[in-house]
Amino acid sequence: MSLSSPKAPGATAPDQPVQTGFIHSLRALKHRDFAIFWIGAILTNTGKFITTLAVPMVIYQMTGSATMVGLVATFQYVPGVIMGPIGGSLADKLNRRKVIIFAQIGMMLSTFAMFLAWNAGVREPYAILWLVALIAVFNGMTLPGWAAFINDLVPRSDLMSGVTLNSLQGNISKAMGPAIAGAIIASVGVNWAFLCSALSFLFVLTALFLLRTVPISFSSHVQGNILKQNIDAGAYIWLKKGIFVAILLSVLIGLLGNPIYSLTVVLGKDVYGVDAGGVGALSLALGLGAIFSAPLVAGLHDRLKMSQMIGGSVVVYGLGLTVIGLTDSFVVAMVALVAIGVAALGALASINTAIQLMVATHFRGRVLGLRHVVYTLSFPVGGLLTGWLADLHGVQTSILACGIVMIVVPIILYAVPGSVRMVRLNDPHDDQIERLEASRAA
Structure with missing residues (x-):
């Protein structure tokens, strides 16, 4: 699978120092299959996100209603939440690569149907929205398998x-x-735009067919129907407190951290008095922070424990929100938003990695699926909560409150004794099934 010479995961030559830094943080790209999949993914997902602008534009063009535009998010998220546990079970029970291929073909055909409908003169908003929902069904099916598939493409050390x-x-x-x-x-x-979005799925499909990796299956250890499989996964999450803490912190980010992405519109208008270009600059700052921090985040993993990486990222996130809640300076807010972008990627990427490092292989898809469900559900709840606080006390007060809570929660999880603690994020991999399979083979 790797282009480099084979080594035991995490092994280093005795006469060589442990590598860190920018280049080392990109080391997953040394592995042929991951590099092919990554390139296909970035091209396809760029095409997929074309519809995130095109669909609201055509819905508003047809209806002139902001409420109808708001419904786009509902049709995008709700089917994914429903399909998350199903996708997780499929990822554990079936070949992950085949599940992803099936779902990507489903999204491609659904997007192509949107192109055909628009080209044929269909101007009924709900016809477009139901196609958005169909795309979301396949997207929800693929997300847990996609996340779990990364573990099949690189060694654990990478x-x-x-x-x-x-x-x-x-x-x-x-x-x-x-x-x-x-x-x-x-x-x-x-x-x-619809046609280009539909055709973009060919990139990742081509990549998936070029892969040599054969996902390791432990499907014999996945018992019962989909409901029972996910109940078992929920019980497993509660038992493995490290995974529970990781999901708890991702929900915290979804509830109190994620609303800043939409509140930039209110900040720009009510606090900083900027035009649409200024609001766009605020949003761009969040994106740039996430993009440019990726090598830093990957490199820090070589020096910090998961509890330090995740806890520190959540605290920085909270500090960024606190600064925005207190400052009237547009420039200071821009800097704080870049820091939030850095912290968001650091926290979420590290949480996903911590879960994948800890979880038993035969539970990986379902655990990631349930994590996706609760994290996604936290978006609308957090949006309603912060919006309500903003209407009552002002947008900066709302953001300030979110920031303070995000600072306090990790500190509590560090300081308070018990089983639900930040240090549990450093728990080792649950390898009981691997050891059982190895003993059977012997």
């Missing part, structure tokens, strides 16, 4: 690099996709 680079391609895609959509729509029209 997992942090692999997960961080996967997060990086997601952030690049989110930044580039809407920008490309705007250029396409302005020059040749919405129908071409």
